Structures are given as structure tokens and as C-alpha cells.
Amino acid sequence: MRxxxxxxxxxxxxxxxxxxxxxxxxxxxxxxxxxxNSGGQRRFLRADIRRLSFILIAQQLGLTIDAIRTELAKxxxxxxxxxxxxxxxSTGIRAVIDERIATLTRTRELLDGCIGCGCLxxxxxxxxxxxxxxxxxxxxxxxVLGDVVEPA
Numbered sequence: 001m002r003x004x005x006x007x008x009x010x011x012x013x014x015x016x017x018x019x020x021x022x023x024x025x026x027x028x029x030x031x032x033x034x035x036x037n038s039g040g041q042r043r044f045l046r047a048d049i050r051r052l053s054f055i056l057i058a059q060q061l062g063l064t065i066d067a068i069r070t071e072l073a074k075x076x077x078x079x080x081x082x083x084x085x086x087x088x089x090s091t092g093i094r095a096v097i098d099e100r101i102a103t104l105t106r107t108r109e110l111l112d113g114c115i116g117c118g119c120l121x122x123x124x125x126x127x128x129x130x131x132x133x134x135x136x137x138x139x140x141x142x143x144v145l146g147d148v149v150e151p152a
Contacts (some may be wrong), residue, residue: 006043016052107144
């Protein structure tokens, strides 16, 4: 490996558009694994630009740090990921995104109905949830989680 293949933390931060402290955070969480030079300074592979970009995109999609770590573990360590590597990894992420879209769609549909009746209360709602029937199914926003709205 040539020294020109390595980036200082400040250079990586500037290239990725994030703060140095964010890079240190991602390192502490095990998402990035820099090399250390003889003086103990962090040095990152150029491939870490892609890893860092993936981390930022995954966070915008709502993936947790643990989920991101799991996905990054599927990528090769020490070499630039190939298109095949990214395709393999994206399969699982696609399913997460699809479920998130479905949840957001249900939320939008139910929110429109709830705003229409004006009560905004699942305990008193005579339209969607009379007598808080949904509460008997468990905690959380049952209809948003995918439960079917029963007719009143």
C-alpha cells in the first residue's frame, strides 16, 4: 500500500463533508477502522470514503448504527468494495426500505382520515377505534404497524 492511498482524518472529513468528531464517533462504533501511523495518527483508506458515504446514506434512510455495522461487515475489509459487493449488501437494505415505505404509506392514509374526523384520539375515535379496540391488540400504533382497521 502506498502512502498516497491513505487519508488523514481531516482529509477524509473534508472529502465526505462531515466533521472530524463524526468520523471519530463512527470509528468508536466500529463502522470505520483506520490504520495508525508510527506517530499514532489515524490514516484511512480511500475506500473509507465510500464506507462513510454509505453510513451517511444509511442513517438518512433510518438504519440504526447496529444495522449499519451489520451491513458493513458484509463488505471486504481493506479493499474497495466492488459493484457485486454493494449489490449483495443492498438486498437486505431494500427490504428495510420497502417496509418503511409501507409503514409511511399506512401512516399517511390513517393520518388523512384522522384529520378528517378531527378528534386525533385513538381512545375516543368513533371512526377508526371505538372503545380503543386496537389497544387490546398490543402496544403502539396498531394500525400504522399493519393491523387491519375493523369496521365499527
